[in-house]
Amino acid sequence: MRKDIHYPADQCVKCTICVEHCPVVKVTDKFLGPKQVGPDFQRFRSDGETPHDISLEYCTGCRICDVVCPSGVNISELNTKAKIALKKEKGISIRDRLLSHAYMFGHLGSIAAPATNTFMKSKALRWISEKLLHLEKDLRYPSYTSEPFERWIEKYSFQSEKKVAYFYGCFTNFNDPDLGKAVVKVLERNGYQAVFPKQNCCGLPLLGNGDIREARKLAMENLEGLFKAADQGLKIIYSSTSCGMMIRDDYATYLDLQEAERLSEHLVEVSEFLWGLYEAGELDTDFQEINMVLPYHIPCHLRSLGIGFPSIDLMGLVPGLEVDELGTYCCGLAGTYGFKEEKSDIANAIGGELAELLLKSDAEFAASDCEACRMQIENLSNKKAVHPIKIILRAYGLDKKEDEDEDED
Numbered sequence: 001m002r003k004d005i006h007y008p009a010d011q012c013v014k015c016t017i018c019v020e021h022c023p024v025v026k027v028t029d030k031f032l033g034p035k036q037v038g039p040d041f042q043r044f045r046s047d048g049e050t051p052h053d054i055s056l057e058y059c060t061g062c063r064i065c066d067v068v069c070p071s072g073v074n075i076s077e078l079n080t081k082a083k084i085a086l087k088k089e090k091g092i093s094i095r096d097r098l099l100s101h102a103y104m105f106g107h108l109g110s111i112a113a114p115a116t117n118t119f120m121k122s123k124a125l126r127w128i129s130e131k132l133l134h135l136e137k138d139l140r141y142p143s144y145t146s147e148p149f150e151r152w153i154e155k156y157s158f159q160s161e162k163k164v165a166y167f168y169g170c171f172t173n174f175n176d177p178d179l180g181k182a183v184v185k186v187l188e189r190n191g192y193q194a195v196f197p198k199q200n201c202c203g204l205p206l207l208g209n210g211d212i213r214e215a216r217k218l219a220m221e222n223l224e225g226l227f228k229a230a231d232q233g234l235k236i237i238y239s240s241t242s243c244g245m246m247i248r249d250d251y252a253t254y255l256d257l258q259e260a261e262r263l264s265e266h267l268v269e270v271s272e273f274l275w276g277l278y279e280a281g282e283l284d285t286d287f288q289e290i291n292m293v294l295p296y297h298i299p300c301h302l303r304s305l306g307i308g309f310p311s312i313d314l315m316g317l318v319p320g321l322e323v324d325e326l327g328t329y330c331c332g333l334a335g336t337y338g339f340k341e342e343k344s345d346i347a348n349a350i351g352g353e354l355a356e357l358l359l360k361s362d363a364e365f366a367a368s369d370c371e372a373c374r375m376q377i378e379n380l381s382n383k384k385a386v387h388p389i390k391i392i393l394r395a396y397g398l399d400k401k402e403d404e405d406e407d408e409d
């Protein structure tokens with residue numbers, strides 16, 4: 001729930017620590033680097049001169065620069081704002097508009113699944129994607145479910161005095177509804193009833209592609225539901241670290257929605273919430289053994305949230321489970337970044353170390369709290385990637401129960 005305090009560009013002491021840690025600078029010379037396009041250029045921007053550098057396009061928005069800067073300079077904010085201004089000046093391409101509206105395809109893709117999934121793998125779509133839209137041809141697109149999470153919710157009947165609101169996000173809704181079910185079942189096991197505020201995509205892909213107007217529209221729709229939950233005094237849980245970061249930090253920073261700041265004390269990442277229960281002696285710790293070494297990748301946006309690494313703590317309670325925190329930084333996919341043809345080599349190079357570690361591991365699957373990281377893990381290693389909450393569900397023995405319930409329906 002922490003919110004970092006950032007200082008302006010003139011606090012930069014030119015130590016270049018941000019440059020050393022920037023994953024893009026490590027693999028390409030196309031990007032001038034966080035210090036140069038950030039605090040250095042900001043001085044000119046303030047004077048209305050040389051406003052933006054085209055190499056900004058190559059910043060993934062991972063925010064590692066903010067995390068490591070000893071002077072607390074708001075580097076990624078400076079860069080993102082300049083990137084938005086650049087997009088305003090040059091316009092947003094059709095390809096980037098399509099990528100940033102991926103949540104709309106979720107509705108369509110689910111209605112027509114599994115036919116959509118077959119089409120997504122077809123040579124025809126690959127050809128269109130590559131030749132006309134300049135999308136990376138070798139990446140696997142996530143498949144759509146024919147039963148979105150929001151439809152499953154309609155059957156959810158658990159009642160409890162103890163309630164939490166759940167912002168599940170569009171990926172859980174249309175691509176990984178089992179994650180939403182896992183979150184709800186784990187909460188239920190601990191006596192909590194999930195309620196579901198009216199919601200849409202958080203807007204992060206739109207922000208990442210510079211479409212502030214559309215991102216703001218989605219944000220305002222979300223805020224309506226989230227404020228209602230907050231006004232009832234509910235904690236608001238999220239299972240995507242990117243969604244959480246967008247709502248907690250970016251609505252105010254980039255979308256001029258300062259009122260969103262009052263959600264900050266309500267928003268809690270799901271493992272953070274469960275770890276809080278553990279610390280209060282209220283978590284059901286009757287876990288079954290899971291004997292494995294589990295590779296775990298920390299998402300950049302979890303680092304930038306500044307809430308620690310609660311899923312490592314939580315999974316550490318499961319007997320037999322050894323969590324192998326890989327020590328990797330950006331996975332390279334960075335939302336829609338890795339899908340773009342001109343950036344895919346950079347994305348793969350950034351993810352190189354992660355790929356190597358995953359390929360060395362004997363584990364059949366890995367874990368990460370962000371859907372983009374999980375997609376990249378599957379792309380780079382052919383191993384399945386799961387959200388840590390699915391591990392907890394399994395440790396409770398509820399994953400099998402879930403399958404049986406589905407069979408009975």
Ligand code: SF4
Nearest residue numbers: 022059060062063065
């Ligand atoms: S946000 Fe990430 S990619 Fe962009 S400048 Fe900072 S460290 Fe580099």
Ligand code: SF4
Nearest residue numbers: 012013015016018069
């Ligand atoms: S880490 Fe911070 S202080 Fe050091 S060069 Fe980068 S912006 Fe400046």
Ligand code: SF4
Nearest residue numbers: 169170171201202243
């Ligand atoms: S950040 Fe969350 S809501 Fe936004 S596109 Fe990704 S999953 Fe959907």
